[in-house]
Amino acid sequence: MAALSEDLENAGLRRPAFAALLALGAVLASPLSAAAAPYEFAPAPQNDLNRLYRVDRATGEVGACQFQLKEGGVGVTICFPAGEGAGPQPPSDYLLVPSRHEREGGIFRVNLRTGEMSVCYVFDDKVVCTPQAR
Known part of the structure; x- marks a missing residue:
């Protein structure tokens, strides 16, 4: 994870942006997004x-x-x-x-x-x- 963080920082993404990106990934991968149709x-x-x-x-x-x-x-x-x-x-x-x-x-x-x-x-x-x- 540290290496990924360094790579992202080198690419111009700072820790807050990286954290937001991880949070978005967690939401998209959560069971709620894969839940059955309403x-x-x-x-x-x-x-x-x-x-x-x-x-x-x-x-x-x-x-x-x-x-x-x-x-x-x-x-x-x-x-x-x-x-x-x-x-x-x-x-x-x-x-x-x-x-x-x-x-x-x-x-x-x-x-x-x-x-x-x-x-x-x-x-x-x-x-x-x-x-x-x-």
Whole structure:
């Protein structure tokens, strides 16, 4: 490290700049930078429903979108914002888990840290979720 420090100083980088460079390298190499994407997506288990759910992995907020045909046009993407129970939850690590029930339009929101689960589904143009339970 001393040799590297001398080489960097000879190249015009002083110790504070070198320290900042090392700190930046540590941040970029940290597990946080390699962490999973902030969202996870999963389809509704219902096999004739083209709905895709989205969960914010850190906050647990759930939304959903689906395709709808538009007469004489390409079609539109209809999205359903978070409604009752689907908004941000206590910070944790959340995932979506579809059931294997082929006629189920909802999906499970799972808190990996606490083991709590809730079921989320579209109701009145919003995504709603049942209270979390274990």
